[in-house]
Amino acid sequence: MPVLAFWFEFASTYSYLSAMRIEREAASAGVDVAWRPFLLGPIFAEQGWKSSPFNLYPAKGRYMWRDMEREAEALGLPCRKPDPFPQNSLLPARIALLGADRAWGPGFAKAVYRAQFGEGAAISDPALMLRLLLDLGLDGKAVLAEAQSEENKSRLRLQTSEAQARGIFGAPTFIAPDGETFWGNDRLERALAWTVASDTGRS
Amino acid sequence: MPVLAFWFEFASTYSYLSAMRIEREAASAGVDVAWRPFLLGPIFAEQGWKSSPFNLYPAKGRYMWRDMEREAEALGLPCRKPDPFPQNSLLPARIALLGADRAWGPGFAKAVYRAQFGEGAAISDPALMLRLLLDLGLDGKAVLAEAQSEENKSRLRLQTSEAQARGIFGAPTFIAPDGETFWGNDRLERALAWTVASDTGRS
Numbered sequence: 001m002p003v004l005a006f007w008f009e010f011a012s013t014y015s016y017l018s019a020m021r022i023e024r025e026a027a028s029a030g031v032d033v034a035w036r037p038f039l040l041g042p043i044f045a046e047q048g049w050k051s052s053p054f055n056l057y058p059a060k061g062r063y064m065w066r067d068m069e070r071e072a073e074a075l076g077l078p079c080r081k082p083d084p085f086p087q088n089s090l091l092p093a094r095i096a097l098l099g100a101d102r103a104w105g106p107g108f109a110k111a112v113y114r115a116q117f118g119e120g121a122a123i124s125d126p127a128l129m130l131r132l133l134l135d136l137g138l139d140g141k142a143v144l145a146e147a148q149s150e151e152n153k154s155r156l157r158l159q160t161s162e163a164q165a166r167g168i169f170g171a172p173t174f175i176a177p178d179g180e181t182f183w184g185n186d187r188l189e190r191a192l193a194w195t196v197a198s199d200t201g202r203s
Numbered sequence: 204m205p206v207l208a209f210w211f212e213f214a215s216t217y218s219y220l221s222a223m224r225i226e227r228e229a230a231s232a233g234v235d236v237a238w239r240p241f242l243l244g245p246i247f248a249e250q251g252w253k254s255s256p257f258n259l260y261p262a263k264g265r266y267m268w269r270d271m272e273r274e275a276e277a278l279g280l281p282c283r284k285p286d287p288f289p290q291n292s293l294l295p296a297r298i299a300l301l302g303a304d305r306a307w308g309p310g311f312a313k314a315v316y317r318a319q320f321g322e323g324a325a326i327s328d329p330a331l332m333l334r335l336l337l338d339l340g341l342d343g344k345a346v347l348a349e350a351q352s353e354e355n356k357s358r359l360r361l362q363t364s365e366a367q368a369r370g371i372f373g374a375p376t377f378i379a380p381d382g383e384t385f386w387g388n389d390r391l392e393r394a395l396a397w398t399v400a401s402d403t404g405r406s
Binding site for chain 1: 250260262263265266269270273370371372373384385386387389390393
């Protein structure tokens with residue numbers, strides 16, 4: 001099956017919507033998903049942004065939260081604004097990067113999103129991360145230690161540099177096998193259709 | 204029929220996509236459209252932006268033009284980047300504001316978008332505006348003179364202030380009769396559905 005890369009940032013609200021539906025949508029399209037956690041902070045900082053654009057531009061931020069309520073409701077998902085917003089997503093991103101090569105990766109990512117935007121929880125809290133890992137039947141302390149190893153920290157920096165090198169400026173971003181890039185939860189369907197069509201054209 | 208307000212800026216690429224399809228989509232939903240031209244420039248300036256965000260943030264700008272190509276193709280529309288981008292949209296906005304109360308308004312707005320994003324024409328050119336008005340069977344010189352009257356200029360400033368007061372921060376923006384607001388060409392379907400549902404609920 002062709003593979004669509006799903007680049008996501010835990011602090012990104014619209015990434016939450018995509019994370020909760022991408023497996024279902026990809027399966028019905030006949031596409032595999034590669035989960036690619038990265039950090040938007042360093043990319044935003046290069047643009048001179050020291051916070052989320054939804055905080056820097058209040059009218060846009062107010063609109064986004066209303067839009068999220070509507071979009072989440074349409075998907076049958078809860079929507080709650082964590083305090084503070086945006087959350088520091090460094091620790092969950094490190095864990096999700098480990099999980100990207102392992103079967104528990106998508107389940108962990110969805111659990112983080114559900115805790116943050118469904119329940120308003122603080123995702124920088126190591127105790128919460130430990131609980132989510134234990135809920136997945138994992139050796140939570142070992143995973144946490146590996147996630148915070150120097151090797152894994154530098155892998156996440158590389159992953160974020162790769163995102164930037166690919167022209168990623170926001171999340172979620174979907175990249176088809178031929179490099180075609182789609183930004184935003186609203187483009188998931190097009191990204192899947194493109195992945196299928198370019199795969200059919202190639203085979 | 205309930206009325207959906209369509210707030211558009213001529214220099215906005217995604218407003219082009221909405222302008223070319225909103226009459227068809229609204230008619231099949233059973234909704235009337237109120238065309239509301241305004242200027243994004245003063246709203247962007249208050250955010251500290253002196254140009255289009257697509258120029259200020261180059262990665263986002265490169266992506267937007269590729270996305271526009273794809274979205275325009277899906278609608279069977281041509282897509283060309285005018286030079287310079289963004290175009291100065293003051294004169295066509297003044298004319299469209301006059302047209303908003305008259306039968307030729309939507310036809311004029313679509314002609315401006317087609318010239319700009321279909322053919323790459325400079326929409327600040329009074330000669331082009333005159334030609335588009337003549338093509339619509341109008342007394343082009345009289346319309347141009349009325350568009351540039353002090354009264355109409357100040358109406359456009361008021362319209363732009365109203366946009367800002369309503370929390371508009373980008374274009375296209377759709378506002379339902381109950382004030383519910385939707386931003387972006389991707390939200391046209393939801394805006395129409397909301398307009399229909401809130402009208403049914405009220406009657």
